[in-house]
Amino acid sequence: MTPSRPQLRPRSNESRVAIVGLGYVGLSTAACLATKFHVTGIDLDRDKVRLVGQGIAPFREERLSPLLRKNINNGTLSCTTSFGVISVADFVFIAVGTPSSKSGEIDLTQVRSAAQSIGEAIATSQKHPVVIIKSTVIPGTSKTLVPILEKYSGKACGEGFGVCSNPEFLREGQAVQDTLKPSRIVIGPVDEFSRQRILSFYRRFYGKQMPQVVDTSPETAEMIKYASNAFLATKISFINLIARLCEKIPGSDVNDVAKGMGLDPRIGPLFLQAGPGFGGSCFPKDVQALVRYAKTEGIDTSLLESTLAINETQPENVATQAEKMLGGLEGKSIAVLGLAFNPNTDDVRESRAIPLIRKLVDGGATVGAYDPMAMEGAKKELGSIITYSSDAKECVKGSDLVIIMTAWDEFRKLDSEDLTRLMGGKPRVLDARRIYSPEKFANADFSATGLGTPRV
Numbered sequence: 001m002t003p004s005r006p007q008l009r010p011r012s013n014e015s016r017v018a019i020v021g022l023g024y025v026g027l028s029t030a031a032c033l034a035t036k037f038h039v040t041g042i043d044l045d046r047d048k049v050r051l052v053g054q055g056i057a058p059f060r061e062e063r064l065s066p067l068l069r070k071n072i073n074n075g076t077l078s079c080t081t082s083f084g085v086i087s088v089a090d091f092v093f094i095a096v097g098t099p100s101s102k103s104g105e106i107d108l109t110q111v112r113s114a115a116q117s118i119g120e121a122i123a124t125s126q127k128h129p130v131v132i133i134k135s136t137v138i139p140g141t142s143k144t145l146v147p148i149l150e151k152y153s154g155k156a157c158g159e160g161f162g163v164c165s166n167p168e169f170l171r172e173g174q175a176v177q178d179t180l181k182p183s184r185i186v187i188g189p190v191d192e193f194s195r196q197r198i199l200s201f202y203r204r205f206y207g208k209q210m211p212q213v214v215d216t217s218p219e220t221a222e223m224i225k226y227a228s229n230a231f232l233a234t235k236i237s238f239i240n241l242i243a244r245l246c247e248k249i250p251g252s253d254v255n256d257v258a259k260g261m262g263l264d265p266r267i268g269p270l271f272l273q274a275g276p277g278f279g280g281s282c283f284p285k286d287v288q289a290l291v292r293y294a295k296t297e298g299i300d301t302s303l304l305e306s307t308l309a310i311n312e313t314q315p316e317n318v319a320t321q322a323e324k325m326l327g328g329l330e331g332k333s334i335a336v337l338g339l340a341f342n343p344n345t346d347d348v349r350e351s352r353a354i355p356l357i358r359k360l361v362d363g364g365a366t367v368g369a370y371d372p373m374a375m376e377g378a379k380k381e382l383g384s385i386i387t388y389s390s391d392a393k394e395c396v397k398g399s400d401l402v403i404i405m406t407a408w409d410e411f412r413k414l415d416s417e418d419l420t421r422l423m424g425g426k427p428r429v430l431d432a433r434r435i436y437s438p439e440k441f442a443n444a445d446f447s448a449t450g451l452g453t454p455r456v
């Protein structure tokens with residue numbers, strides 16, 4: 001497939017950027033960088049390339065579509081399935097997927113395949129491109145790509161091209177904002193030339209807004225990404241463990257516990273929100289990959305395994321709470337509000353709503369669900385085992401219990417009166433995300449993650 005639009009001829013001193021992999025990371029990065037540079041996105045998925053070429057984002061991400069349209073229309077962003085454009089690129093970002101293999105370890109097939117294609121294209125390059133690894137990879141991986149790039153380009157790293165680890169920390173749902181204003185830039189250059197080039201590239205992009213840079217070894221840069229995700233995931237599982245305890249202690253509330261803890265500057269308030277657990281394409285697979293990697297090094301991984309185990313059983317905990325509220329699941333009608341793993345995204349990968357719904361259905365309940373963005377993704381996962389509503393109120397209508405699984409603003413607007421009317425009596429609400437104040441539902445049969453109100 002040829003590029004979606006003819007490329008503008010860049011001025012001689014202008015950098016050309018190629019981004020391999022147009023998923024959440026690659027496409028958000030491409031759209032943002034195209035505000036300053038000429039960017040070509042490369043993906044093997046023809047449908048994705050076609051859509052992006054028309055200025056349409058293939059997934060929901062705030063601010064992404066208008067940015068894409070603008071840059072496609074003004075010619076600074078194009079996309080293709082062909083790697084040929086890399087032969088004129090100054091910077092080549094690898095942003096392909098790094099999923100878990102069946103055994104939980106990182107699957108580097110996409111990264112290695114991308115490196116081979118990039119190497120082949122660099123063979124005919126007149127430039128000295130820097131290959132930048134944005135995909136999340138186990139420490140040591142960036143260096144293992146060097147022999148692949150050298151083999152297929154016929155050039156030596158540091159002479160014909162450079163390599164630099166540059167992990168990504170953006171959050172889905174805020175990917176554009178996070179790319180434009182990252183908390184930090186972490187670089188781990190394999191060669192000295194790449195260090196200077198990537199620093200000057202980011203200085204040109206961010207100007208006076210240049211974020212703090214952590215300039216380190218490739219292995220350390222790769223580890224910073226895993227350590228960050230593992231730490232955040234552990235913080236979530238920690239507060240969920242405390243939430244389980246609070247549920248057993250009449251009068252206690254994990255939200256106040258988290259508030260009291262978070263005011264301690266050594267702890268901080270973020271990621272201390274109790275809920276049904278963490279999901280998405282990163283935390284579960286990255287913690288899993290770190291566990292597998294640590295095991296191969298003979299390191300005890302019980303801390304991280306507990307993080308995963310608490311997370312794995314958290315949907316079960318929500319299902320048990322639902323069962324208690326209903327006096328059994330058999331024949332009950334349950335409305336699940338929220339299917340995406342987080343608000344402001346359509347991504348259902350590892351969403352905790354999916355295993356929860358399976359448990360409810362296995363227990364004999366009839367489940368109806370609604371999500372403002374993630375209906376299509378959820379249908380692919382759950383098919384016809386549940387029904388799908390076109391809005392929250394329709395979903396709740398006539399149900400025996402409402403469970404909040406994603407903290408969408410839209411759901412915050414529902415109040416006790418709405419639910420009484422729609423559910424035809426005293427509403428039963430299980431707030432797994434803690435979006436409601438219990439006082440607001442004083443007239444309801446209300447339960448929530450980490451809320452120790454005694455149930456009779």
Ligand SMILES: NC(=O)c1ccc[n+]([C@@H]2O[C@H](COP(=O)([O-])OP(=O)(O)OC[C@H]3O[C@@H](n4cnc5c(N)ncnc54)[C@H](O)[C@@H]3O)[C@@H](O)[C@H]2O)c1
Pocket residue numbers: 020021022023024025026042043044045048095096097098110111113114134135136137168169170171172281282
């Ligand atoms: N999603 C996030 O929030 C996030 C945040 C930080 C880091 N990361 C990491 O960034 C990487 C990408 O994540 P994502 O969520 O954007 O992935 P994704 O699955 O959404 O997208 C990956 C894209 O790469 C394409 N691809 C696969 N192999 C290819 C190849 N050889 N050549 C060209 N294209 C190819 C796929 O078609 C797909 O469009 C992963 O390593 C992930 O762990 C993700």
